[in-house]
Amino acid sequence: MGFKMTFRWFGPKDDNIPLEYIRQIPGIYGVVTALFDIPVGEVWPEDRIFELKRMVEDAGLKFEVIESVNVHEDIKLGLSTRDRYIENYKQTIRNLAKAGIKVICYNFMPVFDWLRTDLAKKLPDGSEVMEYNHEMLKNLTPDELVKSMEKGSQGFSLPGWESYRLKQLQSLFEMYKDVDENNLLQNLIYFLENIIPVCEECDVKMAIHPDDPPWSLFGLPRVVTNKENIEKFLKAVDSPYNGLTLCTGSLGANKENNIPELIRYFGKMGRIHFMHVRNIKFTGERSFYETSHLSTDGSFDMFEIMKAIYEIGFDGYLRPDHGRMIWGEKGRPGYGLYDRALGIAYLNGLWEAIDKMSKMK
């Protein structure tokens, strides 16, 4: 097996899926997790990191990827206070390196993290999926969106939707008034110029997650959206430690992004460190819902995606992304056990077939 199969886990307090269950998924290598209770911008304490590491390793799983170490809003805004938060970020990288972390996933989305208009859309087969309807979103105010996300969360915390941060919604929007796409890009490059030398020293790779969805919303700028933009900040800080989490569902929501091509392009540059693999079904130009991983259930050709990953000789980390809620499971939207485990079995099957077929030639 070239890549390392992982599964996202939200920690002992915040996830209802036991590590023991995750370990029983065929072909599993490790979990990707985080210290979800550390406020964004603060240093992750070494003892807390090691406590988490022990827990994961005691369950027979590897602890090598963090998703995510979130970036403080002042860094994205380019405020003068950013240097203090960048220093904290560097210290967190050093602390994580001591615990054997190899890849850190993060994103650079202003104010909002990922967005959906329905967290539990019912499909004809009774399964529940997350949906993004662009027309509906356009009619929501930011406050209404936050309320609907909170209402649909089934009582679970949603990654990237920390309520303490969203309470300051109005002042956050005010601060982004003068930040355009180019400012945001420059602020990302400034951040990378400062942290990548530390990553090189500690052998920890940064893997930025694309914006989800990959276009501007509520007038807020977004930059991790397509090949051209991604290439700009990869080249600006030209180190293999400055890399990507290539999320098929996020980038692929823009029909102009050809996912197998992007995998080959950035893979050959040696810049993909983490893959998020999932399928979506388009219902409009910019609208979609998330499906099972199976090609015929959605709009992506998962065989072509896995083939591209195979062809670049990918040896990094990969995980199924969101799944449906099935078989009566109650859990965090997108992050149930059953459908993500089915996704893993399917991706493993595609990989085995591609591997054996290519060796037969």
Ligand SMILES: [Mn+2]
């Ligand atoms: Mn993703």
